[in-house]
Amino acid sequence: AYRTDEGQPWVLPVVKKVEQLIANDNSLNHEYLPILGLPEFRANASRIALGDDSPAIKENRVGSVQSLGGTGALRIGAEFLRRWYNGNNNTATPVYVSTPTWENHNSVFMDAGFKDIRTYHYWDAAKRGLDLQGLLNDMENAPQSSIFILHACAHNPTGTDPSPEQWKQIAAVMKRRSLFPFFDSAYQGFASGSLDKDAWAVRFFVSEGFELFCAQSFSKNFGLYNERVGNLTVVGKDADNVQRVLSQMEKIVRTTWSNPPSQGARIVATTLSSPQLFDEWKGNVKTMADRVLLMRSELRSRLEALGTPGTWNHITEQIGMFSFTGLNPKQVEYMVKEKHIYLMASGRINMCGLTTKNLDYVAKSIHEAVTKIQ
Amino acid sequence: SSWWSHVEMGPPDPILGVTEAFKRDTNSKKMNLGVGAYRDDNGKPYVLNCVRKAEAMIASKKMDKEYLPIGGLVDFTRASAELALGENSEVIKSGRYITVQGISGTGSLRIGANFLQRFFKPSRDVYLPKPSWGNHTPIFRDAGMQLQAYRYYDPKTCSLDFSGAVDDISKIPEKSIILLHACAHNPTGVDPRQEQWKELAAVVKKRNLLVFFDMAYQGFASGDINRDAWAVRHFIEQGINIVLSQSFAKNMGLYGERAGAFTVICKDAEEAKRVESQLKILIRPMYSNPPMNGARIASTILNTPDLRKEWLMEVKGMADRIISMRTQLVSNLKKEGSSHNWQHITDQIGMFCFTGLKPEQVERLIKEFSIYMTKDGRISVAGVSSGNVGYLAHAIHQVTK
Numbered sequence: 001a002y003r004t005d006e007g008q009p010w011v012l013p014v015v016k017k018v019e020q021l022i023a024n025d026n027s028l029n030h031e032y033l034p035i036l037g038l039p040e041f042r043a044n045a046s047r048i049a050l051g052d053d054s055p056a057i058k059e060n061r062v063g064s065v066q067s068l069g070g071t072g073a074l075r076i077g078a079e080f081l082r083r084w085y086n087g088n089n090n091t092a093t094p095v096y097v098s099t100p101t102w103e104n105h106n107s108v109f110m111d112a113g114f115k116d117i118r119t120y121h122y123w124d125a126a127k128r129g130l131d132l133q134g135l136l137n138d139m140e141n142a143p144q145s146s147i148f149i150l151h152a153c154a155h156n157p158t159g160t161d162p163s164p165e166q167w168k169q170i171a172a173v174m175k176r177r178s179l180f181p182f183f184d185s186a187y188q189g190f191a192s193g194s195l196d197k198d199a200w201a202v203r204f205f206v207s208e209g210f211e212l213f214c215a216q217s218f219s220k221n222f223g224l225y226n227e228r229v230g231n232l233t234v235v236g237k238d239a240d241n242v243q244r245v246l247s248q249m250e251k252i253v254r255t256t257w258s259n260p261p262s263q264g265a266r267i268v269a270t271t272l273s274s275p276q277l278f279d280e281w282k283g284n285v286k287t288m289a290d291r292v293l294l295m296r297s298e299l300r301s302r303l304e305a306l307g308t309p310g311t312w313n314h315i316t317e318q319i320g321m322f323s324f325t326g327l328n329p330k331q332v333e334y335m336v337k338e339k340h341i342y343l344m345a346s347g348r349i350n351m352c353g354l355t356t357k358n359l360d361y362v363a364k365s366i367h368e369a370v371t372k373i374q
Numbered sequence: 375s376s377w378w379s380h381v382e383m384g385p386p387d388p389i390l391g392v393t394e395a396f397k398r399d400t401n402s403k404k405m406n407l408g409v410g411a412y413r414d415d416n417g418k419p420y421v422l423n424c425v426r427k428a429e430a431m432i433a434s435k436k437m438d439k440e441y442l443p444i445g446g447l448v449d450f451t452r453a454s455a456e457l458a459l460g461e462n463s464e465v466i467k468s469g470r471y472i473t474v475q476g477i478s479g480t481g482s483l484r485i486g487a488n489f490l491q492r493f494f495k496p497s498r499d500v501y502l503p504k505p506s507w508g509n510h511t512p513i514f515r516d517a518g519m520q521l522q523a524y525r526y527y528d529p530k531t532c533s534l535d536f537s538g539a540v541d542d543i544s545k546i547p548e549k550s551i552i553l554l555h556a557c558a559h560n561p562t563g564v565d566p567r568q569e570q571w572k573e574l575a576a577v578v579k580k581r582n583l584l585v586f587f588d589m590a591y592q593g594f595a596s597g598d599i600n601r602d603a604w605a606v607r608h609f610i611e612q613g614i615n616i617v618l619s620q621s622f623a624k625n626m627g628l629y630g631e632r633a634g635a636f637t638v639i640c641k642d643a644e645e646a647k648r649v650e651s652q653l654k655i656l657i658r659p660m661y662s663n664p665p666m667n668g669a670r671i672a673s674t675i676l677n678t679p680d681l682r683k684e685w686l687m688e689v690k691g692m693a694d695r696i697i698s699m700r701t702q703l704v705s706n707l708k709k710e711g712s713s714h715n716w717q718h719i720t721d722q723i724g725m726f727c728f729t730g731l732k733p734e735q736v737e738r739l740i741k742e743f744s745i746y747m748t749k750d751g752r753i754s755v756a757g758v759s760s761g762n763v764g765y766l767a768h769a770i771h772q773v774t775k
Contacts, residue, residue: 001440009438023433029419031411032629035387068477068661075660084381107659180377211377225441226666237376247384254387254509255516258480261665262630 001225002190002288002321003352012223012284014277018270028266033259035250037066037231041265044272045231049185049199049214056206056235063234063242065249066260070186070217071104073232077182077213078112079252080245085180086145091115094146096138098122100346102156105149105184120148123158128314128326130160132169139173145180152185152214153198154320157348161191161319167201171208181205186217191320193289195282211236218268220321221285227264292321295354302363308370323349331369339365388508392746401744405762407753408746410725411629412594412692415759420692422627424684428674437670442663444654446475446635450669453676454620454635458589458603465610469643472650473635474657475664478628479590479621480509482636486586486617487517488656489638489649494584496549503527503539503553505750507560507588510553524552527562532718532730534564540577548582556589556618557602558724561752565595565723571605575612585614590621595724597693599625599686615639622672624725625689631668696725699758706767714774727753735773743769 004010022028036042042064047057056062067073078095086093091113097105099119109117120142121134139148150170155161162170174181183202189195202214218229232249236242253259271277293316300315315323327335327347335341341362343349354362392408414420445451451473456466465471476482491498500514503526511521524546525538546552554574559565566574578585587606593599609616615638622633636653640646657663675681700720707716719727731739731751739745745766747753758766 009440011436011439015439019433023429029421030425030628030630031419032623035390068665069663071658071662072660085377088380104659104662107655111656111659219441224439226439226663228661228663228665236378241376241378241381244381244383245378248381250387251384251512252516254480255513256481256484256660257477257632258509259630259632261477261632261667263667264665 001352002220002223003355005291005355007353007355010223010288012281014271014280014284015223015267017280018267018277021270022266030262033066033262033265035253035259036064036246037260038262038265038269040273041269042066042231044269045216045218046233048195048272049188049202049216049231049233050206050235051196051199051203054203054206060239061236061242063236063246065232065234065246065253066265067215067230067232068228068257068260069219069230070184070215071108071230072228072257073215073217073230074105074108074184075112076249076252076256077215077232078109078114079256080249081147081180081182082113083252084245084248085147094118094143096120096142096146096148098149098151098155100157101149101151102184122155123160123324125326128311128324129317130162130166132162132166136169136173139170139177139179142177142179144178147180147182148174150181150183150201152183152188152202154187154191154322156186156320157322157344157346158324159318159320159322160324162201164200164204167204171205171210175208175210181210181212183212183214185214187220187320188216189221189282189285190289193286193293195285206235218264222268222271222281224264224267227267228261229264229268292351295351295359296323298359299354299363302359303366306363306367308367310370321350321352323351325349325366327366327369331373334369334373335365339368341365389748392748395740396746399744399746403762403765404744404746405757405766406746407757408748409754409757412624412627412725412756413759415695415761417757417759417761420627422685422688424675424681424688425627425671427684428671428678428681431674431678432670439666442475442666442669444657444663445650446664447666447669447673449677450633450673451475451635453673455637457599457676458592458606458618458620458637459610460600460603460607463607463610465639470641470646471637471639472646472653473637474650474653475669476619476634476636477661477664478623478632478634478668479588479619480513480634481632482619482621482634483510483513483588484517485636485653485656486619487514487519489653490551490584490586490617491518492656493652494551497547497551499547499550500586501543501546501550501552503555503559505561506553506555510588519551522546522550526559527564527728529730532564532728533721534566534570536566536570540573543574543577544581546581546583549584551584551586552578553586553588554605556587556592556606558591558595558726560590560724561726561750562728563722563724563726564728566605568604571608575609575614578609579612579614585609585616587616587618589618591624591724592620593625593686593689594693597690597697599689610639615641622668626672626675626685628668628671631671632665633668633672696755699755699763700727702760702763703758703767706764707771710767710771712771712775725754725756727755729753729770731770731774738773739769743772745769
């Protein structure tokens with residue numbers, strides 16, 4: 001979760017404002033939302049992902065399912081795919097997740113009934129970057145119709161995203177091999193500070209004519225973590241197909257949670273549908289993204305100034321909340337035990353944990369870990 | 375071509391269809407008796423005062439929005455368990471239970487269904503009363519269970535087919551799962567009397583069945599939370615380690631906030647810890663962790679003495695209005711000159727009433743009087759008000775005389 005420079009959680013100012021508006025609106029009540037969610041939320045959420053001028057939206061071939069966070073959107077999408085994709089109830093369709101990936105991806109698709117979950121190459125530990133060739137090879141060799149979980153931006157946990165050129169190559173292979181793109185978009189806006197930039201990959205795939213799913217989370221970019229606000233965007237060939245897909249997703253939702261929680265969706269819908277509040281939100285998002293970017297550049301410059309062995313450009317080249325530092329498990333153990341700096345055994349740090357007050361300490365500690373421990 | 379060419383159009387939701395048709399109707403006298411939500415005497419949704427107060431209290435605390443634990447808000451789950459079991463329950467005192475927050479009743483049922491599918495080895499069979507809430511079947515089916523039924527409602531008397539129920543339940547294979555509605559049976563409104571519950575508990579115990587209680591209307595049925603939880607508490611006192619799903623949608627009017635809970639009563643606190651760990655493993659790949667807002671409101675109400683008192687009065691107020699509408703409907707039917715026995719309307723309890731109307735009669739009510747209900751003759755008494763109960767009685771009389 002995001003933290004301020006004082007190391008505190010941050011409720012976005014625009015969220016506070018909108019919550020006040022909601023609290024003061026006596027016309028509102030706590031009635032059930034429709035099964036697929038709040039209509040104003042759904043439309044706005046998908047519009048955020050695909051862009052105001054999205055051809056898919058204009059052509060009325062976009063559907064949306066309000067979900068319980070990004071996880072809920074992934075689960076509804078996975079349940080639908082298991083029932084209706086690549087035949088009927090085909091649990092054998094391979095599902096590919098990146099190496100590494102958010103650990104819950106595996107469980108979501110397994111619990112949805114998929115029996116064959118595979119990995120695709122992604123992180124190149126040696127060069128501390130994207131193993132594009134490995135990724136493309138895996139796609140070439142994947143059975144046709146395989147499902148690929150793609151991180152739309154700010155890859156979790158590596159922070160390493162394909163460049164636009166690399167995305168183009170990925171899309172080309174996927175199109176040729178008839179692979180299904182399922183985007184996980186948990187950090188739109190939060191990664192680069194720009195909603196459009198962070199949505200580039202998803203929009204590119206749409207422009208290439210793909211049918212795809214995009215699981216969106218508003219946990220981070222709206223700071224609405226515990227309200228569980230998410231959206232599954234469905235892009236199909238035409239309105240008729242999308243309508244039938246949604247009707248079946250409705251049945252899945254009905255037996256999972258019946259209808260989604262209303263508070264978080266109201267906050268997002270109100271914000272996104274008001275030009276003024278929308279601008280304010282974009283500003284809040286940029287504040288968060290900028291702080292993370294600042295911490296990245298400050299950490300990197302300190303490590304380089306200290307002469308810490310190795311190269312540290314990956315700290316600023318990676319994007320989003322997380323960074324794969326390249327520290328090995330022994331070095332991580334040193335950080336945790338000796339320096340009381342908590343990071344994952346994989347060497348992943350949460351950039352949000354860095355503050356102007358602890359930057360020096362963290363940089364020195366990394367320096368020590370790298371020089372003392374091999 | 376599309377990946378989805380072969381995807382069939384899902385059937386329209388039967389209850390939603392009622393509301394859709396109602397919305398389209400231009401008759402000023404129209405009534406929506408399909409709605410599964412409470413309405414006040416003006417036919418409007420009712421936000422409880424204690425809810426508004428709780429919301430104000432919460433807003434003033436300026437809390438953050440950090441993720442809840444996977445199992446939910448602890449103050450909420452503890453209070454939910456105490457509400458259901460009674461705070462003096464030996465189960466609560468010994469800690470031999472686990473309650474996790476669920477997405478209202480549906481989500482809690484689903485967690486339970488998935489848990490049983492994964493960990494209840496003896497049987498795949500879940501026995502539902504005939505009839506049951508329409509969503510029970512697909513929930514358990516999607517969780518990978520099989521559905522069976524036991525006799526429950528007697529359409530001839532519009533009341534409980536007790537001997538049929540006992541007969542069927544006595545024959546359920548040992549170690550099967552039986553689902554019971556704790557109070558205010560949905561859709562019939564027919565509940566066993568306490569003596570009947572005692573007998574059911576004995577049979578269930580004899581057959582060694584796993585009991586899954588669905589309690590969606592505690593407080594809302596009789597107006598008394600302890601009375602409505604009597605069956606649940608009796609079963610536990612008889613040594614039956616039940617599992618339980620609770621909803622706060624109706625009794626706190628928190629419908630869209632999705633506040634609910636799933637409880638497993640265990641052998642001891644150690645077993646409860648192991649069960650908890652597995653519930654979390656089920657929840658995480660579904661939605662990671664539950665929504666805060668409804669749980670926080672419910673928790674504030676349950677844990678703040680003044681608000682809890684106010685809530686108990688308000689839930690009694692809702693229950694009383696429903697009971698009063700039942701009474702008025704029957705007396706109006708008598709006034710209309712109906713010769714039928716409408717006692718079941720006042721014998722039944724909770725939001726819903728199985729009128730006994732046949733599909734053709736329901737059709738006439740819809741077409742000729744713009745009174746909307748589901749084909750099975752179920753009405754939501756919550757949709758009846760002092761302003762329209764006379765019209766309803768008149769219409770029912772017209773189609774049944």
